[in-house]
Amino acid sequence: MKSKTGSIVILLIAVFLLVWAHNPLTSQAAAxxxxxxxxxxxxxxxxxxxxxxxxxRGAKFGAKFVNEEMGGVLxxxxxxLVIEDDSGTPEKGVAAFRKxxxxxKVIAVMGQYHSSVCTALVDVGAEYGIPTFSTGxxxxxxxxxxxxxxxxxxxxDYDRASTWTDFIASQGWKRIAIMAENTxxxxxxxEATKQIKGERGLKDVEIxxxxxxxxxxDLTPQLLKLxxxxxxxxLNIGVGDPTYRITKQAYxxxxxxxxxxxxxxxxxxxxxxxxxxxKMGEYMMFINYYHPKMGLSRLGEWLKPRFEKEYGEIPxxxxxxxxxQIALLAQAINLxxxxxxxxxxxxxxxxxxxxxxxxxVVDFERSAGAQWHNxxxxxxxxxxxxxxxPIEESTILWPPIMKxxxxxxx
Amino acid sequence: MVTIDWTLLSQYIISGVVIGLIYSLMAMxxxxxxxxxxxINWSMGEFYMxxxxxxxxxxxxxxxxxxxxxxxxxxxxxxxxxxxxVQGLLIKPMFQGSVERRTxxxxxxxxxxxxxxxxxxxxxxxxxxxxxxxxxxGTRILTLPVSGTRFVAFIGTIVLLSLFYLFLKKTWWGRAxxxxxxxxxxxxxxxxxxxxxxxxxxxxxxALAAAAGALLAPEFYLHPRCGSIATxxxxxxxxxxxxxxIPGVLCAGLLLGLIESLGAVFLNPSFRDVYGxxxxxAILAIKPTGLFEERERVA
Numbered sequence: 001m002k003s004k005t006g007s008i009v010i011l012l013i014a015v016f017l018l019v020w021a022h023n024p025l026t027s028q029a030a031a032x033x034x035x036x037x038x039x040x041x042x043x044x045x046x047x048x049x050x051x052x053x054x055x056x057r058g059a060k061f062g063a064k065f066v067n068e069e070m071g072g073v074l075x076x077x078x079x080x081l082v083i084e085d086d087s088g089t090p091e092k093g094v095a096a097f098r099k100x101x102x103x104x105k106v107i108a109v110m111g112q113y114h115s116s117v118c119t120a121l122v123d124v125g126a127e128y129g130i131p132t133f134s135t136g137x138x139x140x141x142x143x144x145x146x147x148x149x150x151x152x153x154x155x156x157d158y159d160r161a162s163t164w165t166d167f168i169a170s171q172g173w174k175r176i177a178i179m180a181e182n183t184x185x186x187x188x189x190x191e192a193t194k195q196i197k198g199e200r201g202l203k204d205v206e207i208x209x210x211x212x213x214x215x216x217x218d219l220t221p222q223l224l225k226l227x228x229x230x231x232x233x234x235l236n237i238g239v240g241d242p243t244y245r246i247t248k249q250a251y252x253x254x255x256x257x258x259x260x261x262x263x264x265x266x267x268x269x270x271x272x273x274x275x276x277x278x279k280m281g282e283y284m285m286f287i288n289y290y291h292p293k294m295g296l297s298r299l300g301e302w303l304k305p306r307f308e309k310e311y312g313e314i315p316x317x318x319x320x321x322x323x324x325q326i327a328l329l330a331q332a333i334n335l336x337x338x339x340x341x342x343x344x345x346x347x348x349x350x351x352x353x354x355x356x357x358x359x360x361v362v363d364f365e366r367s368a369g370a371q372w373h374n375x376x377x378x379x380x381x382x383x384x385x386x387x388x389x390p391i392e393e394s395t396i397l398w399p400p401i402m403k404x405x406x407x408x409x410x
Numbered sequence: 411m412v413t414i415d416w417t418l419l420s421q422y423i424i425s426g427v428v429i430g431l432i433y434s435l436m437a438m439x440x441x442x443x444x445x446x447x448x449x450i451n452w453s454m455g456e457f458y459m460x461x462x463x464x465x466x467x468x469x470x471x472x473x474x475x476x477x478x479x480x481x482x483x484x485x486x487x488x489x490x491x492x493x494x495x496v497q498g499l500l501i502k503p504m505f506q507g508s509v510e511r512r513t514x515x516x517x518x519x520x521x522x523x524x525x526x527x528x529x530x531x532x533x534x535x536x537x538x539x540x541x542x543x544x545x546x547x548g549t550r551i552l553t554l555p556v557s558g559t560r561f562v563a564f565i566g567t568i569v570l571l572s573l574f575y576l577f578l579k580k581t582w583w584g585r586a587x588x589x590x591x592x593x594x595x596x597x598x599x600x601x602x603x604x605x606x607x608x609x610x611x612x613x614x615x616x617a618l619a620a621a622a623g624a625l626l627a628p629e630f631y632l633h634p635r636c637g638s639i640a641t642x643x644x645x646x647x648x649x650x651x652x653x654x655x656i657p658g659v660l661c662a663g664l665l666l667g668l669i670e671s672l673g674a675v676f677l678n679p680s681f682r683d684v685y686g687x688x689x690x691x692a693i694l695a696i697k698p699t700g701l702f703e704e705r706e707r708v709a
Contacts, residue, residue, distance in 0.1 A: 044635075045537065211680045212679050215683070216682050217639045224418065225675045241633060
């Protein structure tokens with residue numbers, strides 16, 4: 001009798017467990033456990049917070065796209081972003097990464113913008129075995145380390161330096177003045193430019209460079225010295241407020257726009273450029289990663305109207321890249337059929353991914369040198385020809401295949 | 411034979427003098443507060459930053475850029491009142507009771523205030539860089555082409571420092587401040603409310619920093635950490651010039667500006683700030699009390 005009662009109790013418990021396991025509410029709860037992705041970006045000075053905000057805005061739309069359009073990952077689990085501010089400082093970035101890895105248990109980290117921070121973070125990423133993405137950091141050293149967990153969908157110094165050196169040679173300019181900030185990015189790009197000049201055999205081209213402390217407010221004496229040298233072009237290699245100070249102070253002493261200036265990245269594509277410089281920004285040339293004339297993939301097309309509606313401005317490259325990396329990670333998670341960072345790393349290496357620009361496919365190969373796990377967007381040199389000009393009306397000067405006009409000067 | 415481009419050399423020197431004088435305005439408030447209260451206000455850069463933001467709001471939303479000078483005045487008044495409130499709430503109580511190591515605690519309070527104000531700025535103004543429109547068209551100071559804003563800041567600094575000097579020398583309040591700087595106990599025995607004086611001195615000191623922030627907002631750009639320039643230069647200057655010495659601030663500011671400017675072009679531009687600190691170390695080694703030591707009269 002006793003054993004019969006016992007059997008019935010066991011049977012009832014088994015039935016209950018079976019029903020509980022198949023209860024749609026319970027299954028849904030398990031399925032909805034979010035997959036966490038860390039975003040570490042500069043959201044306050046002394047970093048470049050405007051860039052960090054563009055990246056995080058893009059990433060948030062990326063999560064929205066995955067959750068609403070793709071129905072989540074791994075059969076319905078939502079992507080959840082955990083956003084941290086690195087202030088453009090390596091120590092703060094490393095602390096944020098450790099918190100994301102140990103407390104939040106993220107499976108990947110993206111959003112990196114400052115090369116000095118990203119260079120430190122890729123080592124921490126390797127330590128925890130978590131895929132770590134550079135979204136806008138370009139120093140060659142980031143991917144040159146050949147860490148299995150390091151990925152990048154952004155240019156490297158070498159690409160940037162090649163682009164402007166070839167353009168400068170095409171213009172017949174012989175005297176290149178450089179103002180470079182004292183960071184991995186600034187010094188790296190300065191050195192890469194000298195290297196490319198040597199590789200191209202441009203013996204009659206001279207470079208006069210100055211590396212400045214990015215915390216210094218007044219750069220007038222250095223700019224006066226460069227002006228006296230009579231350069232053909234001034235390359236502005238700064239991030240954040242130093243870029244504005246170089247432009248303004250060069251304008252004040254009559255160096256720019258009399259001498260053309262080229263920014264090393266796409267900061268003039270942001271709306272704040274005209275607000276902060278006004279007429280002083282006229283004739284500015286800069287390296288750009290995405291021009292509205294280039295076209296978008298279906299992913300990019302999804303983002304553009306929504307971003308414009310939300311923020312009242314068209315998304316720029318950093319927003320697209322932040323968005324694209326989240327969409328790319330979602331594809332990789334689904335292909336891995338796992339939320340383990342190790343499986344995700346393998347999936348990122350094994351497959352190719354749809355990205356946000358038209359015809360752009362990402363393939364993280366174990367290539368030599370800085371091209372390791374690196375996907376570079378096509379670069380252009382563009383120029384504003386009048387004050388308050390929107391980016392879509394700027395002239396593409398380089399490469400020749402994309403050229404829409406000639407260089408303008410006052 | 412080395413040929414000297416005298417025009418270029420004069421431009422370097424004028425550039426150094428201009429920035430040095432502007433540095434002096436950044437430092438004047440620090441030395442004034444120290445002179446009266448014997449505390450170092452480490453949040454001075456943040457008051458500079460607040461002055462800049464106030465100026466931006468006032469001239470872009472209310473008065474227009476043509477009334478920039480009213481904006482500077484209003485920014486100074488706003489920060490003066492803020493300084494009075496902060497001093498009254500957070501620093502004054504330490505001086506009224508029998509608190510040991512009061513100046514140390516007060517100094518820590520000012521460090522905390524700096525962190526607080528920076529974070530409030532991040533929340534309130536966002537992380538973006540702001541710049542109000544320039545105050546005046548580009549012009550020249552002798553051989554040096556300068557922006558209108560820098561010219562205005564240069565002239566504005568001369569005017570403000572002159573007015574401040576006259577205030578200290580010619581008014582009752584100014585003499586009371588000098589008395590407090592020389593002997594706090596002495597002026598208390600003369601019936602002067604030294605705590606009230608402290609509060610006003612703190613307000614005036616931070617208002618001077620706000621004036622620098624407002625004058626330079628279009629020149630050096632605004633963001634929550636922009637005050638770090640004022641803090642760093644300010645403290646270099648007061649140590650070089652001598653803590654509490656107003657002529658010392660002027661002299662040290664000019665010297666610092668010149669040394670940085672010439673060092674950046676004739677030595678290595680990467681170490682512009684280092685030259686200032688080397689000069690500071692040299693002064694400390696030769697004359698540890700600074701170039702113009704202010705002596706306190708002890709009863």
